[in-house]
Amino acid sequence: MLGTEKEINRFCLELSEQDVVQRIYELKAQLGSRLLILGHHYQQDQVIQFADLTGDSFLLSRQAAECKDAQYIVFLGVNFMAETADILTSLWQKVFIPDINAGCIMADMAEACQVRRCWEVLQRSFPGEVIPITYVNSSAEIKAFCGENGGLTCTSSSADGAFHWALEQDMKVLFVPDEHLGRNTAFKAGIDPEEMAVWDRQRNRLVGPENPRVILWNGYCPVHQEFSPDSISAVRKKHPGVRVVVHPECSCETVQAADEAGSTEYIIDCVRTSPAGSVWAVGTEINLVQRLSLEHGDKKIISLDETVKPCPDMLKISPRNLLRCLEGLLGDRTENIVAVDSKTAGWARVALQRMLSIR
Template identity: 50%
Template sequence: MSILQYFEEKKSGTLPEIYREMNQSQMEERIREIKQILGDKLFIPGHHYQKDEVIQFADATGDSLQLAQLCAANGKAEHIVFCGVHFMAETADILTDDGQYVYLPDMRAGCSMADMADIYQTDRAWDALTELFDLTIVPLTYVNSTAAIKAFVGRNGGATVTSSNAHAMVEWAFTQKERILFLPDQHLGRNTAFDLGIPLEQMAVWDPIQNRLEYEGSLEDVKVILWKGHCSVHENFTVQNIIHVREEYPDMRVIVHPECTREVVELSDDNGSTKYIIDAIENAEPGSQWAIGTEMNLVNRLIQNHPDKKIISLNPSMCPCLTMNRIDLPHLLWSLESIVAGEPVNRITVDKDTADAAIAALDRMLARA
């Protein structure tokens, strides 16, 4: 490849061919060299769902908000190469200082759930819902959402939630208004509200594609309005998967993420956030048996880390999260070498107005942490 071709590809945002020609050991060696060169000026957060080939170079692993908070707390790092997906890098940029720069190794690493609620659909929905319910609604958004959605929620008196604190945040929301709008994951919203004693009959669904409310009954009875979005990974765990596990492994406990459907959560032995699942497995008795309903990279890592327990995926046909898997060694190395060269690629920036409004939503949550 000529130098001209290299910079043309770099300019276009396409991974230069040179990185496709390198073998794994060459890339790993170069990444180690760059980490030494940049030292404390570099911070690489890695989400739990990342590939092992990438996680080995992470300075910290965790869920999306935890990693963003670690980025904000790391005042020494000038360059943050976020191994996750786009909304996570946005949150890191929102919470870090102006002198810190956030990069996403591959801009194609998005989140299908976050993409199911864009700001235009949300503004349109808010107009329709406030016409139906007046000013009786407070919006909540899962942190798995775009900066624009977080900002919308912040401007309208709402807050962000995580799968760990969703119960506390929904309880808080009901001290603010009579109803909540929960974006963008209907399953986390439904499971959380149900756990808090709200019957399914008092939950409506907003369809952003059809731009209409799905509900049968009196509107006065509606307490929760669920955005019609979902995680493409967790929605693929089924009731039949649980039935199969019960038949094949009668002593096996089933633990799932609350992004799974209501039916799956109801039939499971336990459910909780990614951290909750990791802690449950780590604290489980040797010899215990587990079927886990969450992303396959994490399940495989738990299997490797806990050989004293029998662990399987609740759905053995499950694939890893496709967008998370966009981040690989070639893209990570490209991102790091571009920083060393003084021509960084794929920087993530959130404008000040959006960031300020999003911080309001995040702060309302963190105040109750």
């Protein structure tokens, strides 16, 4: 067994790409049911091939919560997903990520201290009238904040349910950190755009109506924000009869111009259930679009805008750093462990369990 981090690094660097793949499969066989590898749909094919289960954030959080056997859970995705898995699994289970620096640009747009500052202002203006909802693309600290303040977490699959849950209680919603997902969901729930305000995180102030029903944090995903109504017009012109499906992290104008909008699982389902010969332009991360195109040879599946780059953080996960992570866990090394402290995890679990129970 390789002992030090240096030994592991040297061993992994010296292997050919083919040997890396073979060694990962050997270690998977050796660890058997003690190891569970969860893979997000936005991962590259060369990485996703090692996943035992694949899904979007919602499915993967559910799978992590239901996983009762594996001692080691390795997350092929970004940091907030691994944190979520750690929060939802038992204390004896350890969660790892092959690159601890794989973050999420959108999640980093909301820091817990900024959210607390916003909350203080909202509590002065609307005492006891606001429910905080955080998109799962956020730190464990923000999830904990929502759990502790009567709110919850949601994914793009469960955002509708989360909004209905809050609005049925006749409460205002503070939605963090994705302005677009919040606006699209509020719009779908029948909220007038005139009743939506934006919390300007850079200036620490509320912009919009004085008495809003929904307050949107002004964060965004730099990948999905690139898709625009212009991309849709261009693809319709080039491919007459094309159907356009986009993720709700795209802007409201883009969602309105598309034929369909929904979570990653919704997009996959749209393509899968459409008849042979269908033509789809898909507005989401390119790795998923390319995989859909390969898996559905009887349909034409293209990216809504081929100039949109892949998510830089998802790209940080590679077979070589997965191997390094697996060799490390065998040697009881802790470099790749994602562990949320127990107080934060406790309240974050409350927010996540509320999400899992309303869907």
